[in-house]
Amino acid sequence: MSRTASGRSAAIFLQPATAPADFDGDKDWWTAPVAYDLSTGKELYRGRPDLISTRPFACDGLLDLCFITYGGASQASEHWVAIDSGEESAGAAINSLSGIFWPVGEELYSVWKDDVQKLARVSHGEVLWEADLETIFGKGAITDMGWHFKYSEEMDLYVGSVGINPTNFSHDTFTERTFSLNLRETTTTVGFRASSGRVLWTADGSQLECARTTGIEATKLEGGDAFPVRCEYVDGFIEFPAGTYRGGHSKVVGYDPLTGNAAWESKAVEVHGWGISGLIPTASHGEFAITGTPFDSNLLDTTTGKFRGASFEDSFVCWKNTSYTVPADDLNGDMPGGNTRAGSHIAFPCLKSGSPAPAFTYGALTDVSTADQDTAVISLEGKVAGYKLLKDFV
Numbered sequence: 001m002s003r004t005a006s007g008r009s010a011a012i013f014l015q016p017a018t019a020p021a022d023f024d025g026d027k028d029w030w031t032a033p034v035a036y037d038l039s040t041g042k043e044l045y046r047g048r049p050d051l052i053s054t055r056p057f058a059c060d061g062l063l064d065l066c067f068i069t070y071g072g073a074s075q076a077s078e079h080w081v082a083i084d085s086g087e088e089s090a091g092a093a094i095n096s097l098s099g100i101f102w103p104v105g106e107e108l109y110s111v112w113k114d115d116v117q118k119l120a121r122v123s124h125g126e127v128l129w130e131a132d133l134e135t136i137f138g139k140g141a142i143t144d145m146g147w148h149f150k151y152s153e154e155m156d157l158y159v160g161s162v163g164i165n166p167t168n169f170s171h172d173t174f175t176e177r178t179f180s181l182n183l184r185e186t187t188t189t190v191g192f193r194a195s196s197g198r199v200l201w202t203a204d205g206s207q208l209e210c211a212r213t214t215g216i217e218a219t220k221l222e223g224g225d226a227f228p229v230r231c232e233y234v235d236g237f238i239e240f241p242a243g244t245y246r247g248g249h250s251k252v253v254g255y256d257p258l259t260g261n262a263a264w265e266s267k268a269v270e271v272h273g274w275g276i277s278g279l280i281p282t283a284s285h286g287e288f289a290i291t292g293t294p295f296d297s298n299l300l301d302t303t304t305g306k307f308r309g310a311s312f313e314d315s316f317v318c319w320k321n322t323s324y325t326v327p328a329d330d331l332n333g334d335m336p337g338g339n340t341r342a343g344s345h346i347a348f349p350c351l352k353s354g355s356p357a358p359a360f361t362y363g364a365l366t367d368v369s370t371a372d373q374d375t376a377v378i379s380l381e382g383k384v385a386g387y388k389l390l391k392d393f394v
Contacts, residue, residue, distance in 0.1 A: 001038065002058035002065060004083040009038035011386070012056040012065045012083075017049035033067050035083045041386055045083045054102050060124060061106045066094075068102055074112075076100045093125050105149030105158060107194075117142060121194065131197040133162065137188050138202070140165040144172075146187070148208040150228065151194060152221040157257055159221070159228065161189040161207040175241045183233040183248050183271070191260050201260030206232040206253065210277035211289070213319050219286040219302070220257055226287050226302040227254030227263045231277040234268045245271050250278040252291050254305050264305025266291045280354040283317040290316065294354040310352040318350035 002010050012035045019030035033047040033056045051070045059066040065081040078095035081088045095101070097120055099113030111118045111130070119136060121128040133141045145163020152159075165171045166185040184205030191200045210231035218224040229252055236248025248271030254263045269278045269292055280290040280297055288308075291300045298307040299314070349357040 002035070002056075002083070003063045004035075004044070005063065006084050008044070008084075010035045010044055010065070010083055011038050012036075012058070014052060014055060014067075019049065019051075033065060033081065035065050035081075038386060045081060045086055047081060047088070053100075057103055070100075074100055076102070095122055095125055096127055097122060104143060104147050105160065106151040108149055108151070108158060108160075110143050110147070119197065121197065128195070129197050136192055136197065136199055137162050137190055138164065140167075141188065142171065146207070146209055148212050150208065150216055150221060152216070152257065153194075154223055155221065155257060156194050157191060157200075157221070158194050159189065159191045159208065159257060161187055161209065161230070163187050175243065177240055180237045180239050180246075183236045183238060183245070186238065187233075189230050189260070191257060200258065203230065203232070203253075203255070203260050206230045207277075210250075210252075210279040210281070213281045213283050214279075214289060215283070215285040217285040221286075224286065227305075228257060228286060229254055229279065229289055229302060231279055233271070236271055245273055248272075252278045252289065252300070254302055266300065266305070269293050269296075281319040282350070282354070283319075290318075290352055290354060297353050299352050314352065316350050316352060316357075318348060318354050318356075320348070 002012050004010055012033065014031040015034050017030050017032040023030075029051055030049050031052050032049045033045075033052065034043065035045040035056075036042065037044055045065065052067050053070050053076065054068045056065050056067045058064065059080050064083050066078060067081075068076050068078050071077050075098065077090050078097075078101075079088055079090040080094045095109075097109060097111055099111050101109045101111040101120070104110045104119075107121055107123050109120045109122055110133070111120050117133045118130050119133055120130040133143070141162050141164055143162050145165060147160065147162045149158055149160035151157070163171075164186055166181065167179070169177070187205065187207040189203040189206040189208060192198060193200065208230050211229050214229060216222050216228055219226045219228045221228050231250050232253050234249040234251055237246045238244070238248075239246055249268040250271045251268040252266040254265075255261060256263060266278060271277070278291055278293075280292070280294065282290050287302060289300050289302055290297055292298055299310045300306070301308050351357055
């Protein structure tokens with residue numbers, strides 16, 4: 001979501017587009033950025049088709065529409081579109097990074113240049129700092145094996161996790177070999193200063209991807225009482241080339257953002273795959289989480305780490321992961337696993353078990369955070385839909 005300069009809220013996303021006839025490359029990746037008025041669903045802006053490498057995002061985390069395109073000679077370029085006027089700007093004035101780069105968090109970018117991956121903080125076009133990814137997360141750190149970052153302006157803090165490759169061979173050859181990986185060696189969560197990149201704490205074997213749909217508004221990251229959460233592998237292995245899990249268990253941890261220390265921990269659950277982490281993806285402001293597995297779950301108060309019952313009046317929005325088949329000549333997969341790649345996620349109203357609710361309900365919609373409090377936007381199969389909420393009940 002984003003806002004225009006005139007104050008209107010907009011839904012921003014990509015739609016498939018036709019590549020130029022003379023384009024020499026895979027034409028399936030050509031898309032056009034679009035913006036729709038959040039209240040009416042009317043189109044506000046439609047950009048020209050391009051080879052866009054990121055989903056659109058709100059520029060500087062606030063307004064309008066930004067996206068990044070692939071350029072020649074291993075270069076990327078960030079574009080800023082003023083939605084109200086359609087005026088577009090690009091280049092160093094918008095983002096002075098060089099190499100191939102993409103956003104991984106608020107004002108935070110991953111950068112590939114000269115075969116080295118870095119993290120960079122960029123604000124209003126100015127690069128504030130750059131640091132090697134391995135300097136922050138340790139040897140073998142690589143975003144191609146997953147990443148997630150949360151930002152606290154109040155604490156001058158990023159908390160992020162990335163995948164770790166502990167082997168001496170490339171992660172994109174995992175499915176071509178027979179070996180085991182200790183799950184605790186495959187991911188790390190780090191708290192570091194947003195202003196400098198200085199590391200404050202590290203939690204090995206943990207990740208934030210499981211909590212990607214859990215907000216932070218009610219947590220200590222934004223002045224609330226609840227603890228933000230991460231998932232931690234307790235034990236177990238992942239076996240290649242099949243990519244199956246063996247003997248794995250994972251727990252949910254509520255942690256102090258400035259120290260990384262655990263404030264509480266959930267009971268560990270058995271891990272059968274990436275999607276089973278001990279936390280059922282659900283929308284909240286961080287004040288609660290659904291922990292366990294769909295067949296054995298509980299509603300957890302993230303302030304205390306204690307379970308509480310869910311009544312018939314409680315409704316939730318859950319997510320399911322999506323995937324897509326990459327074009328045959330694509331060489332830049334984001335996860336190991338043949339020609340299937342991780343997509344985004346689809347929202348649906350659910351029970352505390354994580355199973356779908358029989359219909360859309362008012363309660364399910366109110367947990368979706370949007371720029372306008374009286375409008376909820378939920379993604380459906382092949383479309384997005386906006387729902388107007390009754391102001392008297394918001």
